[in-house]
Amino acid sequence: MGRELLRIEHLHKEFEGKTVLDDLSLTLREGEVAVIVGPSGCGKSTLLRCVNALEPVQGGSIFLDGEEIHADPRKLPQLRQKVGMVFQSYELFPHKSILDNITLAPRMVQKRGREDAEAEALALLERVGLADRAKDYPRQLSGGQKQRVAIVRSLIMHPALMLFDEVTAALDPEMVREVLDVLLDLAKQGRTMLIVTHEMQFARAVADRILFLDDGGIVEEGRPLDFFDHPKTERAQRFLNTFTFETVKE
């Protein structure tokens, strides 16, 4: 695994006096896939949002490739190009076609030519099986398809780091797989990713490292097999138990 890409040091985040992340530290190396799991409301989304400065922080620092993220607001658009983020609710731009959704940022932010941007957009769409939907509008697509487009829209900026916040949580069960397959494919390509998910089977398959977040801090971290089969802390054991059912029939 490569050099250090993301370093979070003593991060402190609160909302109106209520602490959500407390003295949280974490590093991520190039090519590494870290999956964050934890109970609802423990601060997973907030952590991701701090990483690309959608949330201000009250303490600590975050470095991307050695550059401090929260230091200078004027540098933010520049830094955010290096961090792709995909949200649970896809957030495609409803007034733009799929192709225009994808090419807007490369053309306006990176000043790439239309032809160049569209060629790459089509190649990426092809890769997620949606090449024939380029001219459609978001409302014509299913949730799973929209989410794959949102991933492509992020990828075309060539981010060094990708953030995924429960990208399958809003999907019908039969669409979850098609989106997770895209993520698995990205992992195989060696991309650096920070993934929040409730799909434990998927987490086990995709992660190099599992981070268990609870009460504003990382309570336990380890390789997926160790974490899922032999959780060390009692809180992690209790959390994992919520995903298993005892049989009721003899």
Place this chain on the structure above:
Amino acid sequence: MQALGFEVLWKGKNFARLMGGLWVALRISLIAVGISLVAGVLMGALMTRKNPVVKALTRLYLETVRIMPQMVLLFLAFFGTTRWFGWNLSGETASVIVFALWGTAEMGDLVRGALESIPRHQYESAAALGLDGKQSFLYVILPQTLRRLLPQVINLVTRMIKTTSLVLMIGVVEMLKVAQQIIEANRMKVPNAAFGVYLTVLVLYFLACWPVSLLAKALEKRWS
């Protein structure tokens, strides 16, 4: 036809004068609408700012312009400026100023409402892609805002066109004023002229506002 007094329209240059009056009304509306649409977008963007001073000032402007009847504003702009500042604005200039001020306030409030109805996540996904504030506003937020606004803006524009008939109060000879002059001049010979002339005015106002709604329908279809 005799009974409705349409024939007065064909006497001398009456019809041409009426059309001239319509043009005056349309000219005032079009200039004022043009200014209002652009300034209203800026105004609306300003009204969504969190700065309390900006908030209070824009609110004050909006409420003042709204509370005052347009007629009072016209008198203030026309007679008031002469009396207090010694300005000699033409009736038409004063009218454009008043309608632009009013239109900007109304448009600003519409834009504010539409901007606030765009989900926060749209701003965030634009920001996450590296768009700066200006790019996000221009390419992501504003186009969606305008689409949501379309029906209300059309309503405002037609209201503005119709309200221009008030400018006759400060001596601008627009369509309604011409109509009154024609009726007045024919009071003895064609006492029924009022019907025909006002009916014509009605149709002309309709024809002026109709293209606006046609345009709106076409846009709505294209954007849906």
